[in-house]
Amino acid sequence: MNVGILGLGLIGGSLARSYAMDGHTVCAAEHDEQMLSFAMLAGAVHGKLTEDTIPQCDLILLAIYPEGSAAWLERNAHLVKKDALVIDCCGIKREICSRCFPLAEEYGFTFVGGHPMAGSQFSGFKYSRADLFVGAPMVLVPPVFDDISLLNRVKEALKPCGFGSYSVTTAEDHDRMIAFTSQMPHILSNAFIKSPTALRHKGFSAGSYKDLTRVAWLNAPMWSELFLQNKDYLLNELEFYIESLQAYRNAIASDDQQNLTQLLEDGKKRKEEVDG
Secondary structure (H helix, E strand, C coil), X not given: CEEXXXXXXXXXXXXXXXXXXXXXXXXXXXXXXXXHHHHHXXXXXXXXXXXXXXXXXXXXXXXXXXXXXXHHHHHHHHHCCCCCEEEECCCCCHHHHHHHHHHHHHHCCEEEEEEECCCCCCCCHHHCCCCCCCCCEEEEEXXXXXCXXXXXHHHHHCHHHCCCEEEECCHHHHHHHXXXXXXXXXXXXXXXXXXXXXXXXXXXXXXXXXXHHHHHCCCHHHHHHXXXXXXHHHHHHHHHHHHHHHHHHHHHHCCCHHHHHHHHHHHHHHHHHHCC
């Protein structure tokens, strides 16, 4: 299979390594020529994704920011062959699906929204690895929700990645859920670490501190784009969280141990409920 990959950061680089290791031919487009050269030396990429090689690709994976991915496909859709499969790997789905589904219909190829639920606080090709997606969930947003043959085709195309499970949803439901499960934790972690106390934490921190602050180390330009393109769902989650925090603050400020205990018990119970 000829595989084209747009972007060689953590996700794109790991995809390239996965497909190259499985014996497929990988062509990549990357604005950083040094990174592209390094990926070729590492054996993860075999050539450049250009106007000459795009028509040869059976599978194209878009692994840069949503705006850049959609714009690239808008420029190059006429070069994609009709039986090709194009899958994006962006963190939000409404924006890119609304722009790419019509392109696929117009030019005859197949586009499916995708979101690999794997990653790291680190970014860049140097942190990529072939087993990044092994066992991880993959969220799919197909153009037709109940097309079993298409879903089987997508799973087969993604087999070299080793995903552990697949979820099928709509772009709206994906973005609503990802505001809670992914975007909110990054905001909370990033805001929490700004406390002046953080500068003096060494010797006083353990697992809970590490768990909470791990994703404070983030790719700011990418996450700011994701937040703003999903701001309606994200603002709903932020407003609920701020209201909840205020309840804890009020209980502590008024020495209301009974209410504080109940708030904590409620949170513990909810954790048990959502985790089964």
